[in-house]
Amino acid sequence: MDTQAAAGWQHDGSFYWRQSEVYALTSALVVGRRALWLVDPGFLPREVADLRRLVDRLAARQRPRARYLLLSHADFDHILGVHAFPDFKVVAAQAAHRRLERSLRRGRRIDGSLLIDRPASAYQAFPIGEAVARRTAALPDAILAPISSHTRDGLLGLLTGYDGRRILVVGDHLSALEGPHLTDWPGTLPSFEALAGLLAQADWLMVGHGPPARRAEARQRLRDDLSYLLGLLRRRAGGASETQALALPAPPGPSPEESHRYHGDNVHRLYQSVEPAAASGLANRLEALLQAAQG
Numbered sequence: 175m176d177t178q179a180a181a182g183w184q185h186d187g188s189f190y191w192r193q194s195e196v197y198a199l200t201s202a203l204v205v206g207r208r209a210l211w212l213v214d215p216g217f218l219p220r221e222v223a224d225l226r227r228l229v230d231r232l233a234a235r236q237r238p239r240a241r242y243l244l245l246s247h248a249d250f251d252h253i254l255g256v257h258a259f260p261d262f263k264v265v266a267a268q269a270a271h272r273r274l275e276r277s278l279r280r281g282r283r284i285d286g287s288l289l290i291d292r293p294a295s296a297y298q299a300f301p302i303g304e305a306v307a308r309r310t311a312a313l314p315d316a317i318l319a320p321i322s323s324h325t326r327d328g329l330l331g332l333l334t335g336y337d338g339r340r341i342l343v344v345g346d347h348l349s350a351l352e353g354p355h356l357t358d359w360p361g362t363l364p365s366f367e368a369l370a371g372l373l374a375q376a377d378w379l380m381v382g383h384g385p386p387a388r389r390a391e392a393r394q395r396l397r398d399d400l401s402y403l404l405g406l407l408r409r410r411a412g413g414a415s416e417t418q419a420l421a422l423p424a425p426p427g428p429s430p431e432e433s434h435r436y437h438g439d440n441v442h443r444l445y446q447s448v449e450p451a452a453a454s455g456l457a458n459r460l461e462a463l464l465q466a467a468q469g
């Protein structure tokens with residue numbers, strides 16, 4: 175890789191990543207033996223253009239390869255760069271279909287408030303070429319699994335580079351910058367079980383915001399997040415009030431205000447969606463997962 179194409183990018187062998195100056199959104203490119211995998215290409219127009227250049231340089235040198243664009247989930251910040259890659263097949267969880275247009279509208283509003291100039295095509299719904307609905311699916315150099323936790327349209331991807339490096343893409347989970355912020359509590363257990371299973375096979379963890387992590391650090395992040403969630407589930411299972419659950423320490427967030435908001439949302443959604451008896455069952459499963467992650 176020449177340094178010009180890689181300006182602003184970090185890489186380890188077949189795995190390239192770059193953090194945006196906005197939201198610390200992390201985009202990635204994994205060069206596999208059979209496919210190029212692009213992940214969450216964003217956010218600022220200049221960064222999207224840089225990514226396009228990097229892709230073109232790599233593709234010119236190493237074709238032919240299938241081109242896939244993995245969307246970790248359909249939050250607006252992760253999808254506003256998709257328009258620049260019409261030659262890539264978009265791979266997303268099937269549930270992402272439902273949210274694309276709303277997220278793109280939100281992106282347009284936020285761009286408008288910041289005076290970010292983006293082509294109109296950036297806000298048009300794009301086709302999802304591979305919508306993953308099954309528990310796991312395989313594509314060239316990738317194992318995929320839909321999850322429902324931070325959002326209901328998450329997609330895990332275990333990507334394998336040409337050099338054998340395996341990179342697990344998890345979207346907005348296990349970030350060094352922020353703890354769990356859940357939409358779907360009942361879905362979180364099977365989601366984290368799938369995540370932990372794939373993480374055991376990965377060399378790198380690639381998260382939606384902030385730096386990627388090697389396996390040992392990724393496992394520590396997993397334990398931290400599971401411990402936080404377990405604390406909340408135990409309170410719910412033990413009949414504690416919502417106020418008592420709120421008294422537990424909040425997860426890390428990009429700012430104290432956001433951390434407080436994540437915590438409030440997590441507690442509120444837990445009390446809305448999970449009865450105490452069900453919380454007890456979820457807590458037991460989560461504890462088993464935490465024990466396995468400690469081994």
Ligand SMILES: [Zn+2]
Nearest residue numbers: 249251346382
């Ligand atoms: Zn995000």
